[in-house]
Amino acid sequence: MIVSRIRSLATLAAAAGFALPALAQQNPILIGVSLTQSPPGSVVQGTQVKDGMEILKDIVNAKGGVLGRQIRILYEDNQGIPEKGRAAVEKLISSDKVVALAGGHQSSVCLAEIEVAHRLKVPYVNTNCWSDDVRKRGYPEVFNTSPYNTLVSSSMASTLATMGVKRVVAFAENTDYGIGQAKLTGEMLKQNAPQIEYKYETLDRTSKDFTAAVLPLRANPPDVIVLSMLPPAAYLVMNQVYEQGVAPSAKTILYDGAGLADYPDFWQNVKESGKYLLSFALYHPQMKQTPLATQIAAEYKKRTGSDINRLVLQAADSLELVIQGIETAKSTDADKLIKAMQTMKFDSLRGISNFSTAPGHSYQQWLEVPYVNYELTAEKQPIAQTVLIQAPGQKFDPAKIVRPK
């Protein structure tokens, strides 16, 4: 008797609590984003994901929202820890009742989060988790707009083969992304260019001193050092590799396989060691841009003072997928939304295409993710002025590579 009274009182209070803001907002569409906003995860990435989503959300809301309702994004901080990501997604789905999830940007965390999304049958858009394992699980709720390790590794492998080098050393961070990419690149090299000697070193991403890993390379530097690492460790490795005179040098090219050359804190952390970095990159001003992408780029420049980069666009793109899905399905119901996203033609901001449902690394992945390869040739160089070694849709041209004296 008392219990039921307490319960009804609680329900009333909860209802009032929900009703009041909802009345003020006219029933917004809630979208959940679990990202990193504090260490040990990559806060730089988390911030860019948030920026990208906020900008697109504001643009869409200004035009009247989706299905006449405003979009509201709820953010949770997962600190780059899988367990916290799992808890965050659970909270977003069961407590906050979001209609979809997006924004995942660290593979280890994604892998934990998709389990919850799959169990609770809520659509989950993978913004930036490259690990193939996310796709291989084969969950129909998961939509992969992100680049994937097979794409990047095969591109890097064919680039290395084209460069005609003999010895390659890779530094990989000790996460799914790093080790996954390093291993995969090695396997592809073995198949397509067995004459290249390749090995990789796993580095602890929380360590501050990597000189001991770099020093053994001084005696006999390889032709290419590949970086499969994220900031802040990536910046430290770059600095320390440069300080020891190992790379970039006349003999050794430093090749970034994580797409970090356009991060907003890149130059303040690497300074002179960033010059001559060869970068596998997912954004370049010469790529085809949709009007919406141009608008987002202008808005990003206005808000942050920095040039647009690929992660901001990826984030906006994943939100765009959810929005288009809702519009196609004419509903926010999870089943209808998933069905819509599986069958509709996605008008992507970045021009990704070729949605595949083949099992394995290509499951529910847009296979054609445009990329380029460019080289930074001056400190604080804007991306537009970098040397394009592989322009959009073109072949990789090793003759264009600039070497330091």
Place this chain on the structure above:
Amino acid sequence: MSPGGRLWSERLRFDAQATLVLCAALALVPLVVTGPYALGIILISIYFAIIALAWNLLAGYAGQFSLAPAAFAMIGAYTTALLDHYWQVPLALGIPAAVVSTALLGGVLGKLVLKLSGPYLSLTTLAFAEIARVVIGNSHEFTRGDQGMHVATLTQSRVAYYYIFLATLVAVVAVLYAMLRGRLGRFMTALRDDPVGASSRGIDVVRTKSIAFCVSCALCGLAGSLYGTFSQLVSPELGLLQQTGLVLAMVVIGGMSSLTGAVAGALLVYLSSEWMRGFGNVQIIVFALLVIVFARYLPGGLWGLVAGRLQRGRR
């Protein structure tokens, strides 16, 4: 019995009774709170309560200021996870295995720090904890490193898991009460207050210390293992020094050397940290401040403030 003895056992009994009242209140919670997320939060605070009790036994009663409780929870969780992943060991064996492995490792740690005290002891346990975390976190081939490992689960029902944790909490309180009530409890506090004097009176300091370590670490391992099966994921972050710091904060704020203090502290700290999440992650700053203030001005913790008054009121 000397008046001192009566006072100690009275205080302990009152303490245990208060804790059981808390547990009874917790048992009624699922009737009011039905959302699975909210229930999950209270469940996690019960997990911390078990670890807080275990650490309190070692540090508050036996005076061994270990900085390894979170690491042992992690070791227990990984024991169950590894057994499940590689040899498909069912949880009925996997969870007791976690208790056994952490009891053994706890015994080893106890042996290592036998002759140490004060900061030497704390540093050694800290080193032990960090070594365990680094080894587990960096052995990517075996433990999948940062990604963590998938674990089987006892039941899919959140409510059932809640009661499993609560039942474990009650069992732990009962075990600790039984231990502390007898001579062993007296030996432990003697060890804490005056180790030299204690051994001069014939107390087997080695044995007392070892038992304290084994039991405390085993309980941490049990909690960790259960938690792993609950979240179906174990990762090295279970053993972060930050988690140990959280346990320390809980016991300091709740009240060291008391069962109720540990449990109440755990509930309070964890639930308010959840509540404060909405305010932009300032909860750690608040708790750090509280810990400092309590340690400096209110060393008895909240329980220390409350218990004296409550107990006097009863007579």
Place this chain on the structure above:
Amino acid sequence: MLALDLLINGLIYGCFYALTAVGLAMIFGVLKVVNFAHGEFFMIGAYTYVLVSLKLGVSPWIALPGAAIAGALLGWVVERLLMRPLYAGYASWGFMKDEYAVVVTFGLSLLLINLVDKTVGPYSFRGPSLVDFGRFALGPVMLTGQKAIAALVAVALMVGLALFIRRSVWGLQIQAVAQNRLGASLAGIDATRTTSLIFVISGALAALSGALLAPLVNPSPDIGAFPAIKSFVIVVLGGMGSIWGAMIAALIIGVAEAFFSVYISYDYRDAFGLIVLVAVLLFRPQGLLGEKGREL
């Protein structure tokens, strides 16, 4: 050749570690407690250096003493507010000395990390270099201007500290209080003020080492963890309370770590120092120059 490279780099880093660790050794020598917030003094120093030179636009050579002042101030505040109870004759309050120190400094560490994270933000910044010339070759070894200069500054500071302790009046007072607090105060030394001085020096030195390393480690709010653990290992290895011991142990650790990570395992490099710590505590708790070498 590799071994020479490892040796030189190990020694250079060892100098930095030594600068960070001597402060901790001093605190232990006098109070017999471990300061778990020591790494945060390092962090505050690093941040002060970076922020002062970047935001105020001053030369890094001015930012360096700025960092020292910040560390000194922090040390003074911590001693005044938090550490006094340990020895200033406060009546029993239910907390044993060691537990109190651990809990309070742990809490302080969490507080500082999260305060900085909230106010400055979690991004890392590479600190500005003290000198303009970048990398250069010194014989077979590659160095950078910053590394070389910072190492020299660190050595100079440690020599200065050693002379200070040995020769100056305050230094003698510090030695006296470390040896026997009661005896020293009976002899007319103000033990409380001396302890305050020790915290100030410890804070300043840790902050300076943070500032010197800022261009090398790109500080972020959680940067304190790695110098803290290193300092614990070094202080234990050197013998708690012995400043010379800390300096020698720091060099040993710097070099040993470099060799260990190359020749044995890179992945468990961080565990190496910890294993040394455990081994020392088990087999030779007084360390290299422990209680026996109390005088400096």
